Amino acid sequence: MIVTYIPEGLPAAVTLVLTIVAKRMYKQKVMVKSLATIEAFNCVSVIATDKTGTLTKSQMTITALLWGNEGEYMIPIHTEHEQNGTSEQEPPIIGRKRPSLSASDISSAMKDLILGACLCNNAAKQSSLANNNSDSVGNSTLETNDNNISSSSIQLVGDAADVALYQLCNDKCSMDIEQVKKKNPRINTLPFNSKNKFMITANLLEQTSTNNDDNITVLVTLKGAPDFVLSRCSSCKPDYEDEMLPMTDEFRSFIQQRQETLGRSGYRVIAMLQQKMSKRQYDNLIEAYKTSKSQPQHQQTISDEPDLNGLPTNNYCFIGMFSLLDPARPEVPDAVLKARRAHIRIAMVTGDHPTTAAAIAKEVNIFSKQISIDGGTDTLKIERNNEIGHTQAHFMRNTNTCLENSYR
Known part of the structure; x- marks a missing residue:
């Protein structure tokens, strides 16, 4: 009985709409792996994002x-600046x-x-051809004095x-x-x-x-x-x-x-x-x-010190x-504001010192007011507080709550 009330063309129409959205996102340099991902975007209320390379340029x-x-x-x-029409190097x-x-x-x-x-x-130095086939966190062009190798073909990876x-x-x-x-x-x-x-x-x-x-x-x-x-x-x-x-x-x-x-x-x-x-x-x-490693496991000394x-x-x-x-990407602050206008909260996940993390968060509009800081920010935990009717995002290092921001 319920099936008769569903228009025959509805599934095709939904698929068409999701495909159009996927194409628009592709123009914004967003790679969509499946249409189901687009459908889930409507339910997003919190985005947890990495800092280095995502919010920042990863060019330290x-x-x-x-x-x-x-x-x-x-x-x-x-390293170089213009002074009186000439270039002077430090x-x-x-x-x-x-x-x-x-x-x-x-x-x-x-x-x-x-x-x-x-x-x-x-x-390490690496040719740009090899670098195109590798996944490196950071890379930068390095000058070389070798006449057989152009300076643009050598890059730093790591x-x-x-x-x-x-x-x-x-x-x-x-x-x-x-x-x-x-x-x-x-x-x-x-x-x-x-x-x-x-x-x-x-x-x-x-x-x-x-x-x-x-x-x-x-x-x-x-x-x-x-x-x-x-x-x-x-x-x-x-x-x-x-x-x-x-x-x-x-x-x-x-x-x-x-x-x-x-x-x-x-x-x-x-x-x-x-x-x-x-x-x-x-x-x-x-x-x-x-010698300590060669002993049977039950005879090895138990220590909290890492290997x-x-x-x-x-x-x-x-x-x-x-x-x-590591400067912030110029397009990030505006993107964060757009997400906040859509009632989406942005959480920055990083292992940096909390003061550094807070400074970057303020620069990209994640923090708009003073946030309490206690320690580091390694993990993110989101839970519902029924007493006040709010959902709370807790950023924690080990057992110490460091950054806390409540939102409706």
């Missing part, structure tokens, strides 16, 4: 090197194409920051932060990064992951040839979010001295305040740590790690920080 740029209490080197975003931090860090006009901490940016880095650090070393510091890596070969690494929020590498430092392991130095470099790695530091480098000073609670608080200050302006902050040991000490550390591939977990020296800027 190093804006400053920071170390000690007062040490800093501000880097212009544009002078490099150190000498041209020198793989060693022997410049005498920069501090020891700054040298270690630049060396860490070279070694603790997985960005994480956006690694690409930014590579460009800092290559463009502003005039470092031959490939030569630096050859002279300081990598012997171990722990890749970055969203849980640890840091990356560790171990490299043999460049030195005169010797057969004594006690005279060979291994440099362990850790790069990650300051709020995650500061607890692993037992010392720090001062502004303009080579010696290391004990890490204090006051200095930790200073670093955290500095990170929050930069975050409120939309900057992402990366800390650089290092630890030096002899080759013999490193080999003993790795041997102990392999670091035998690399040191603590006693690092805090070297300094990098501030990075």
